[in-house]
Structure formats: structure tokens, C-alpha cells
Amino acid sequence: MIRIGIDLGGTKIELVALAPDGQERWRRREPTPQGDYAAIVERIRAMVDEAERALGERAQVGIGIPGSVSPSTGRIRNANSNCLNDRPLRQDLEACLDRPIRLANDANCLAVSEAADGAGAGAATLFAVILGTGVGGGLVVKGELLIGANAIAGEWGHSPLPLPDADDQPLPTCYCGRSGCIETYLSGPGLALDHSRRHRTSLDAATIAHQAAAGDPDCEASLRRYERRLARALAVVINLIDPEVIVLGGGLSKLQRLYTSVPEHWGEHIFSDQRVTRLLPARHGDASGVRGAAWLWPSD
Ligand SMILES: [Zn+2]
Known part of the structure; x- marks a missing residue:
């Protein structure tokens, strides 16, 4: 199955789609809507939709963010992009993308990538x-x-x-x-x-x-x-x-x-x-x- 990774940064949102062997199949970079949580969620949904239409298949989606999910509330904390804090980002993305997604801190994503094939x-x-x-x-x-x-x-x-x-x-x-x-x-x-x-x-x-x-x-x-x-x-x-x-x-x-x-x-x-x-x-x-x-x- 195709895997889509998304890096949600303070200035840009990057998306890559990887084949099971790690080959890159699709890549897009868009500016991050500034200070507008709903617009960020909608931009991510649109980017996933565009990638899946181009690739002709449904993907698993993982996302890296500059913060983490609070185990006690399920909401984002510690993000230096302030509009993400205290928001149920995973739940909102799962609702609009209609599938389970995985979400992790951006440094954790770097660690996963470099341990996998880096x-x-x-x-x-x-x-x-x-x-x-x-x-x-x-x-x-x-x-x-x-x-x-x-x-x-x-x-x-x-x-x-x-x-x-x-x-x-x-x-x-x-x-x-x-x-x-x-x-x-x-x-x-x-x-x-x-x-x-x-x-x-x-x-x-x-x-x-x-x-x-x-x-x-x-x-x-x-x-x-x-x-x-x-x-x-x-x-x-x-x-x-x-x-x-x-x-x-x-x-x-x-x-x-x-x-x-x-x-x-x-x-x-x-x-x-x-x-x-x-x-x-x-x-x-x-x-x-x-x-x-x-x-x-x-x-x-
Ligand atoms: Zn500090």
C-alpha cells in the first residue's frame, strides 16, 4: 500500500507518497495557512486528495508536527505553531480523511526515517x-x-x-x-x-x-x-x-x-x-x- 507522509511546519506543509520499497511517487509543498487551524486542516485534506487522485489509490497517512499529542487530552501541546495547541488535530484529520491516521512529533519522524533507511x-x-x-x-x-x-x-x-x-x-x-x-x-x-x-x-x-x-x-x-x-x-x-x-x-x-x-x-x-x-x-x-x-x- 502507498504511504503518505506529511510534514506540517510553521511555514510549509510538505507531502510525500512512498511506494512500499521507499521510492518516492509524489511530492507537493504548500505554504502553511498562518494562524488559522481550520484552514490548515482543509489544506492537508486537499493535498491528500490531490495525491490520491494522481496516484489512483488510497493511502495510509502519517503526519509529523512541531509538537506532540497529550496522552491525557488527545489534543496537541508544545507546538511552536500556536494555533495547533489544544486542538484535536488527529481526530479532525481522521474525520475529514475518513481513515485512521498516525501523528508524531517532527523530531520523532526524523528518527524513524533515519533508522528505517537513512x-x-x-x-x-x-x-x-x-x-x-x-x-x-x-x-x-x-x-x-x-x-x-x-x-x-x-x-x-x-x-x-x-x-x-x-x-x-x-x-x-x-x-x-x-x-x-x-x-x-x-x-x-x-x-x-x-x-x-x-x-x-x-x-x-x-x-x-x-x-x-x-x-x-x-x-x-x-x-x-x-x-x-x-x-x-x-x-x-x-x-x-x-x-x-x-x-x-x-x-x-x-x-x-x-x-x-x-x-x-x-x-x-x-x-x-x-x-x-x-x-x-x-x-x-x-x-x-x-x-x-x-x-x-x-x-x-
Ligand atoms: Zn524551553
Whole structure:
């Protein structure tokens, strides 16, 4: 059976249809209706309808969202797209698409995709991280996505940055209501904020990376702070679950230097004489989340 995966992001909705062997059969990208929940549901329904008419068959549908479903209410929580919060998105989509659907956090979808046929294929334990507008994580153990007692397994981005030093002060406030969350340092806006706090110039994350590569010393210093923070934050994950592979996705995962610099730094915080953990970019790149949403349905 065809699987449709949908990645519901803050700015775009992406849809991919995969054949049972993982081959891509259809792809569409549309802007996300801003701040309008009913319009988002209707846009998703129309995109699924268009794909199924083009493919001539009915599909299983999985969807990744920037938040999660509360086990106690069945409604969306923790979404940085605020209009989704407290909405029964799964129930509303099941009603308008007339079938059961599966819904998961977008970082969990990245983990599922990279464990299925990506950078972590064959690994017994994989931790996947999105370093983008926000920061999230997901955990796959022996091929199974770990959900957890509160359905927050892998939600690493809203833990405090470990071992904050003078460079990390004052702790930035986070939209979640806490201060010093990993996300406030390691998201793209977090990198930009840190750069403006230290160097008094306002640059976005992509420009900081570009100018560091061109030899700008301030941008280079900001990336080095970023790498040391990422290493400290990932060392805690390694000490806790000791994954074979850590996969990075999201815009900042395209910084190739992370894959050598971060493992150079994390050793001093890992409680082990050997450090064989592999840090790898997502094999499916920006398409990994949407593919993982499709793989929320098990193989035939
Ligand atoms: Zn937070």
C-alpha cells in the first residue's frame, strides 16, 4: 500500500507518497495557512486528495508536527505553531480523511526515517536531533520509536543547557516559560541571539556560518561557542542512553564542521574510556521528516 507522509511546519506543509520499497511517487509543498487551524486542516485534506487522485489509490497517512499529542487530552501541546495547541488535530484529520491516521512529533519522524533507511539504518539505538527554528529530539531503539510514559521521550530541547559558563549568561528565556533551554542556544534563532549578545551585530544563523567560513573572527567565535554547547548537550544524551548513532537534521545540520568539531569536544563530558558514538548528517536531508511521517505506518 502507498504511504503518505506529511510534514506540517510553521511555514510549509510538505507531502510525500512512498511506494512500499521507499521510492518516492509524489511530492507537493504548500505554504502553511498562518494562524488559522481550520484552514490548515482543509489544506492537508486537499493535498491528500490531490495525491490520491494522481496516484489512483488510497493511502495510509502519517503526519509529523512541531509538537506532540497529550496522552491525557488527545489534543496537541508544545507546538511552536500556536494555533495547533489544544486542538484535536488527529481526530479532525481522521474525520475529514475518513481513515485512521498516525501523528508524531517532527523530531520523532526524523528518527524513524533515519533508522528505517537513512544514516542510522541497522543501528540498535539512534538519537535524532533537529537543529532548526526549534530544537527537538527523537529516539529509536531496536527499530521502535520510544514514546515514553508522558509521550515526551527525546524532548531534549527544553532541558537546561548543561554546565553553563560565563559565556552562557544570562540564561535566555524560552517560549516554553523556562530559561536556559538547550533550544535557546542551539536553534538557528538561538545562534543569532548569542552572536548579537556577544558581538553587537544582528546576523541570522546562515550568515554567521557563511561569514565564519570566509574568515570573520566574531562569527568564528560564535560557531565555536555553538559547537561546545552542542557537545555538552549531546554528552548528556550519550551518558544516559549511549546511542550508536546520533543524526542531525534541520538547517544547522548542514554545517559540515559539526561532524568533526563536536565529537572532539564531547569526550571530556562522556563517562567512558572509548567514544565510538557516530555523529552523522541526516541521509535524507530536508526530506527526512516527511519520509519518517510516512514510515509511521509499519511495513506491509
Ligand atoms: Zn524551553
